[in-house]
Amino acid sequence: MALANLQSSQFDLNEELFDQITGIVNADTGIQFLPEKRTLVQARISKRIRTLKMNSFEEYADFLNGEAGQDERKSLVSVLTTNVTRFFRENHHFENLRDEVLPPLIKRARAGGRVRLWSAGCSSGEEPYSVALTVLGLEPDIQKYDFKILASDIDPEIVAKAQNGVYPERAFETVAPHLRKSFFKSNPDGLGDTRIASKELKSIIAFRELNLMHNWPFRGQFDVIFCRNVVIYFDAPTSERIWAKFANQLEPNGMLYVGHSERVGNADQIGLETVGVTAYCKTGRS
Ligand SMILES: C[S@@+](CC[C@H](N)C(=O)[O-])C[C@H]1O[C@@H](n2cnc3c(N)ncnc32)[C@H](O)[C@@H]1O
Known part of the structure; x- marks a missing residue:
């Protein structure tokens, strides 16, 4: 042809x-x-x-x-792949994180404990940066503690974009002005009207290429996992397998947030309890 x-x-x-x-x-x-x-x-x-x-x-x-x-x-x-995302997308998850989930985790970190959060399928980074902004909004000195956010995606190009942390000014419509001002600086190398994530913000996030279909290289568990608007594109047997793997990867009482049109069908069988429309908590029973 x-x-x-x-x-x-x-x-x-x-x-x-x-x-x-x-x-x-x-x-x-x-x-x-x-x-x-x-x-x-x-x-x-x-x-x-x-x-x-x-x-x-x-x-x-x-x-x-x-x-x-x-x-x-x-x-x-x-x-x-579809990379659509935005800062504070499905904001009720970030409100729940700020009000219910983070306070005890930050307390643990201040007492010398380890805290890990994961944005799985992070696309161009708006999701993990929203998590990090929520954390820094509560504890500006979080870098002093053993507190990390993993941001991963299958696509190395989109991971590089996330790591660069450069966004057009219009992307910040859903970000509180004081957080935008403190943690996204005017971009000196930028063409046009862009802002870049500060070193401080980036320092609590580790960006990695990771295919959820492959073996996960983790030794420890996570306290919070965001996997939103990713599994929706998978076939049913794969989705079920991935939900079970997330459940396994969570600490007791750990949280899993999923996308607005996703549901973990067999939550109770894999040790998860529904605690909100698209929020699940690890019960320890399975
Ligand atoms: C629509 S975006 C979701 C971004 C963000 N989580 C949100 O809700 O705004 C879906 C992302 O999932 C990633 N993805 C698709 N299949 C994947 C896989 N097997 N492993 C890891 N990431 C995957 C895509 O590259 C894409 O960046």
């Missing part, structure tokens, strides 16, 4: 190739692609094909299946 045809034709990604290519992504990430996503997937893959100067979806699928295509699988995941 000529390149020109690839750009003009709407339905070149036939069902078989769609299944083949999305099957690879599903195996790598757990993300499922329903048939109605074919046009969207086609548009996004077409861009990769043009970048790689290939001529057809078939050639691209063959490339992905070969040894040389291993790195391309990462780029494919990057173009097919």
Whole structure:
């Protein structure tokens, strides 16, 4: 197929190739692609094909299946994942964190204890920075203690973006002005109107590339896990497996926050208790 045809034709990604290519992504990430996503997937893959100067979806699928295509699988995941996020998204979680969950954790940290929070599927960083701002709003000297937030995502490009911590001024509409002013500085290297996360804010967050489908390299447990608007894209057996892994990774009384349209179906069987619409607490029973 000529390149020109690839750009003009709407339905070149036939069902078989769609299944083949999305099957690879599903195996790598757990993300499922329903048939109605074919046009969207086609548009996004077409861009990769043009970048790689290939001529057809078939050639691209063959490339992905070969040894040389291993790195391309990462780029494919990057173009097919949804990264939509914003500061203090679903703010009721941050209110619960501030009012109920953090006070005893900060007390523990001040007494020399260890506290760990995790934003799993952190996208471009607004979620872990919102967690960090909530913490610093309560304890400005938190850096003195053994208190860390892990921010992870499957996509190395988005993790790098999160780590850079540069956002346009309009992204701060949902951030309290005093927190924005204290922890996001005007960006000296920035083009346009941007702000950059301060060293202080970044210092309590560790950014890592991590695929939730792979083994998790943790020795310790977490007190709080945010995994919001990530599992919604997974197939049902994968979602169930991942919820159970999160439950296992939580300290007793630890909290799991999930996205507005997600539910942990079998919560009580995996030792979680529903404590809010999309908030679960580890009971210690399972
Ligand atoms: C819609 S964003 C959610 C961002 C944030 N948690 C929120 O709710 O605003 C979904 C993120 O999940 C990540 N993701 C998808 N599959 C993943 C996997 N298997 N392991 C880790 N992250 C994954 C994507 O790269 C994307 O950044």
